[in-house]
Amino acid sequence: MNMVDPKPTAAIMAAESAAMASEAAPAEEPLLRVNRLRTSIATERGRMTVVNDVSFEVRAGRTLCIVGESGCGKSITSLSVMRLLPKPQGRIDAGNITLLGRDLTTLTEHQMHAVRGHEVSIVFQEPMTALNPVYTIGDQITEALLAHERCGRHEARSRVIAALREVGIPDPERRIDTFPHELSGGMRQRVVIAMALICRPKLLIADEPTTALDVTVQAQILELFRQLRDSHRMGLMLITHDLGVVAEMADDVMVMYAGRVVESGPVASIFNNPQHPYTIGLLGSLPKITERQGRLSIIPGTVPNLMAPPSGCCFHPRCPLSTERCVADAPPLAVVRGPHRSACWLAPLD
Numbered sequence: 001m002n003m004v005d006p007k008p009t010a011a012i013m014a015a016e017s018a019a020m021a022s023e024a025a026p027a028e029e030p031l032l033r034v035n036r037l038r039t040s041i042a043t044e045r046g047r048m049t050v051v052n053d054v055s056f057e058v059r060a061g062r063t064l065c066i067v068g069e070s071g072c073g074k075s076i077t078s079l080s081v082m083r084l085l086p087k088p089q090g091r092i093d094a095g096n097i098t099l100l101g102r103d104l105t106t107l108t109e110h111q112m113h114a115v116r117g118h119e120v121s122i123v124f125q126e127p128m129t130a131l132n133p134v135y136t137i138g139d140q141i142t143e144a145l146l147a148h149e150r151c152g153r154h155e156a157r158s159r160v161i162a163a164l165r166e167v168g169i170p171d172p173e174r175r176i177d178t179f180p181h182e183l184s185g186g187m188r189q190r191v192v193i194a195m196a197l198i199c200r201p202k203l204l205i206a207d208e209p210t211t212a213l214d215v216t217v218q219a220q221i222l223e224l225f226r227q228l229r230d231s232h233r234m235g236l237m238l239i240t241h242d243l244g245v246v247a248e249m250a251d252d253v254m255v256m257y258a259g260r261v262v263e264s265g266p267v268a269s270i271f272n273n274p275q276h277p278y279t280i281g282l283l284g285s286l287p288k289i290t291e292r293q294g295r296l297s298i299i300p301g302t303v304p305n306l307m308a309p310p311s312g313c314c315f316h317p318r319c320p321l322s323t324e325r326c327v328a329d330a331p332p333l334a335v336v337r338g339p340h341r342s343a344c345w346l347a348p349l350d
């Protein structure tokens with residue numbers, strides 16, 4: 001594992017100054033507060049806990065980035081918030097998900113319909129999961145609008161055109177009547193974002209929204225998220241593999257491993273003073289951010305099988321610093337400094 005000290009880069013310094021600017025914001029109730037969430041999935045071999053004791057917050061106008069290798073529970077965390085877990089296998093076993101003061105875990109499916117798209121929306125990596133190939137994009141965005149708001153035909157059409165324009169779709173008066181297959185991947189993702197944002201949700205969850213897109217389109221979509229976050233004080237929960245995106249977008253970072261939070265805190269402390277060996281491993285690629293577009297560094301070994309997780313700290317089989325204590329006991333997520341927390345017996349490492 002690459003244990004080098006991450007060198008400060010322009011991206012991190014930008015993140016640091018952004019973090020300082022946002023520290024001046026007055027404290028207010030977070031939009032979303034997830035408290036000790038535990039989610040499991042039924043498999044042929046029994047029930048598997050895939051999100052374990054996960055807590056975090058997203059504030060208005062702020063971005064939380066969730067990082068971690070594939071299979072760490074990032075998508076299941078966001079699907080839990082949306083109450084869109086795979087059916088019938090997925091189940092929230094414990095915890096609270098408080099959005100705008102209401103615990104979503106207690107709502108009926110009917111009540112959740114009023115929340116989705118209205119208070120919180122989600123955008124996935126693959127736009128075709130959200131688009132129906134047989135309807136025009138205009139019809140689909142109109143449907144999303146009318147699910148929550150009453151408005152006449154003409155008003156709906158002009159709102160949809162305005163939404164398409166807002167997400168950077170050229171010639172929206174004509175494009176509104178096209179079908180998804182007539183658009184490029186980047187344009188389709190913009191349509192999905194327009195659909196997610198048409199009712200101005202307070203919170204947007206974006207699960208690797210730009211992974212399938214080329215770098216230029218990715219930059220444009222992130223810029224759009226940033227504008228909406230700043231102009232409407234929308235909260236953003238952004239799942240990404242790209243550390244460059246984290247440095248550019250995040251106020252706070254949560255690192256997940258094997259369904260648990262291993263480290264979390266303000267972006268500048270995570271980059272400049274990472275405490276968990278897993279985070280340090282992921283950040284191993286940081287000095288090469290520009291060449292490699294900030295992909296997470298490869299850590300030797302593989303993520304554990306969640307049906308039979310390792311004893312003690314789940315990361316111990318891959319950790320170069322592991323001790324007997326790490327094999328025997330799971331470390332709690334403990335304060336490093338201020339809001340920065342790490343679940344490692346060895347922290348603080350500096």
Ligand SMILES: Nc1ncnc2c1ncn2[C@@H]1O[C@H](COP(=O)(O)OP(=O)(O)O)[C@@H](O)[C@H]1O
Nearest residue numbers: 041050069070071072073074075076077086306
């Ligand atoms: N529909 C499903 N059926 C069975 N297992 C699933 C399903 N969805 C996710 N999982 C499992 O849950 C764990 C967490 O998955 P996920 O949240 O998708 O990870 P990530 O988004 O971090 O890549 C993984 O072990 C994955 O195999």
Ligand SMILES: [Mg+2]
Nearest residue numbers: 074075076207
């Ligand atoms: Mg995922």
